[in-house]
Amino acid sequence: MDMQTVIQVSSISKHYGANKAVDKVSFQVRKGELFGIVGTNGAGKTTLLEMMMGLRMPDKGAIHVLGRDVLFEADLLKEDIGIHLQSTTLIDKMNVREALELFQSFYKRKNDLDMIIKQFDLEPYADKIVKRLSGGWRQRTALAIALVNDPHIIFLDEPTTGLDPAAKRDYWSLLLELKRQGKTIVVASHDMEELQRNCNHIAVMRRGEMVACDSPAALISNLPGGGMTMEAVYMHYAVESKKDEQHRPILITDESINALNLLM
Numbered sequence: 001m002d003m004q005t006v007i008q009v010s011s012i013s014k015h016y017g018a019n020k021a022v023d024k025v026s027f028q029v030r031k032g033e034l035f036g037i038v039g040t041n042g043a044g045k046t047t048l049l050e051m052m053m054g055l056r057m058p059d060k061g062a063i064h065v066l067g068r069d070v071l072f073e074a075d076l077l078k079e080d081i082g083i084h085l086q087s088t089t090l091i092d093k094m095n096v097r098e099a100l101e102l103f104q105s106f107y108k109r110k111n112d113l114d115m116i117i118k119q120f121d122l123e124p125y126a127d128k129i130v131k132r133l134s135g136g137w138r139q140r141t142a143l144a145i146a147l148v149n150d151p152h153i154i155f156l157d158e159p160t161t162g163l164d165p166a167a168k169r170d171y172w173s174l175l176l177e178l179k180r181q182g183k184t185i186v187v188a189s190h191d192m193e194e195l196q197r198n199c200n201h202i203a204v205m206r207r208g209e210m211v212a213c214d215s216p217a218a219l220i221s222n223l224p225g226g227g228m229t230m231e232a233v234y235m236h237y238a239v240e241s242k243k244d245e246q247h248r249p250i251l252i253t254d255e256s257i258n259a260l261n262l263l264m
């Protein structure tokens with residue numbers, strides 16, 4: 001791992017029975033990068049992200065984040081990373097400031113909350129109940145929460161899902177500002193245009209495998225059939241063709257055996 005590499009993922013796998021949620025995936029993320037992960041639903045993005053955060057353990061392979069071996073030092077790592085809540089249900093009944101204070105109490109290193117509130121333009125909302133905020137402001141609050149421990153790396157799992165285009169754009173400009181401040185950001189997302197514009201590298205997942213990983217420009221220029229956008233890259237690598245589906249192995253599960261027994 002060279003000086004600039006802050007995440008090193010080495011041939012990690014996580015299988016749930018016969019389902020290869022993540023299969024032999026390797027890549028690295030450098031300091032200050034905005035690193036994107038794309039893939040269809042169920043491609044393994046969340047499993048991959050949560051293994052990097054130390055929330056799920058791989059069956060095989062190794063992950064080093066900020067020089068720590070995640071398999072053995074997940075507790076120590078938590079101090080240095082920011083975790084973005086996928087759902088705000090947990091904090092729905094609190095006001096914005098209370099939610100930030102609660103999450104800050106979990107960490108030893110503490111960022112200045114007033115500064116975070118100001119940076120995110122949350123001043124008018126600080127005393128408002130999270131549940132009553134619009135989707136965009138709730139996601140902004142969730143991002144602010146990810147910063148309460150002044151982390152080096154922020155992990156985000158589809159943070160803009162369900163937001164309108166203006167709120168999405170605002171959210172991405174916040175991410176760019178954090179990148180400018182030197183934060184490393186790893187984000188699973190379906191916002192192809194924003195990913196193309198803003199990411200240094202993007203990993204494309206399909207059925208647990210990483211089928212491509214490069215800069216958006218390289219991914220686009222290496223498209224065999226041509227194409228000008230990340231959307232085309234996504235359609236080429238991430239979306240299964242009818243032919244792939246025909247070759248997909250049939251999983252024999254207890255449920256399918258029971259169903260067959262019922263038919264016979």
Ligand SMILES: Nc1ncnc2c1ncn2[C@@H]1O[C@H](COP(=O)(O)OP(=O)(O)OP(=O)(O)O)[C@@H](O)[C@H]1O
Pocket residue numbers: 016019020021039040041042043044045046047048
């Ligand atoms: N805890 C679990 N137990 C069993 N199977 C799981 C578990 N978590 C994920 N899976 C399976 O692993 C595969 C990858 O799931 P994962 O949630 O990582 O995909 P994803 O790309 O994040 O999808 P989405 O965009 O829908 O969140 C899916 O087939 C999913 O059903």
